[in-house]
Amino acid sequence: MLPSCRQVAVQLSEDRDEKITGFKRFALKLHLSMCRHCRRYGKQLELSTKTINLLAHKSRPDPQLKAALIDHFTQLSVQRKSEDEKPQ
């Protein structure tokens, strides 16, 4: 029994996270070999996912936030070191 296009759409997403195996994979591949709409959906799903990834990487930290945290990190590290060096 072959999956419907709607089921294939779900499986194409699932397959990105955990590979579909066995007969389910065979049926998925068979459906894809016969259905150009689902093949296109699969390609577009991959492209959409990569686009989300690229979109996220475009966000840059506010320089003030970065500077403040570096400052905090350095202060705490110095403090930690001087505590470590104190004789027990």
Added chain:
Amino acid sequence: MLAARVNDLICLSRFFSRNTFEKIEKKECGLPHLFYYQVNEPSSSYPPNNGTPINCGELHLPNTEVYLVKELLAGNQKIFEKVFSDLYPLMHSVACSIAGNAIADEIIQEAWVSAIKALPKFEGRSSLKSWLVRIVANEAKTRRRKESRSVSLESMQESWATDPRFDERSHWVNPSSQWHGDTPEELLSAQELEDCLKKNIDKLPENQQVALQMRDAGGLSMEEICNILDVSPSNIRVLLHRARDKVLQVIDHFQQTGEC
């Protein structure tokens, strides 16, 4: 047993090999991993000379992470800057999806302050990245309650069952169109689409947003996401499918009409 020993030896030998850390790229699920380290100036204390390297076997961490944690604990500012910058997009996405854009940076600041303080207690049970993401997600959840942002965690009731793209036998009746552009760069060359995607992702139910950001934007593994969100893998898969399908439909609509 033997395999574990061999693994330990490889682990140790890599730890002592200076080149290991110079250029390491990890790929996960076809997406670029957030961690891309190019460490050209190892600190003077590196490689360790006291003969007691961190035990990779106990920490369950890849060598890069053992090195990073060690350098962070030693106060290496350059490494901190690198980790902060590399993880900023993921932390920002997670904070935004849980508590909104307006307070995302405040949340990141609070999360990092907690993380820097807690770093000596970091046990390496998870990766450094997922440890930090968990801190930011927890901070965002606390802040969301304080700011009482009215987003339902279970607002998932959608019209997937009555999707007009499919006929009564669940076959395509209204499939997606042919897109102009084969790469993410080509798609995002249209600023309008970028804005449109951001707007529509922001409208997704919170749990879908978080799952999408952690998995597709941040490249966290399913296991890491399940642990951070305390949700089963099958639920995460449903969330991911719905969020990705929405993103695909937004792009498709834009490709067809040139409008958001």
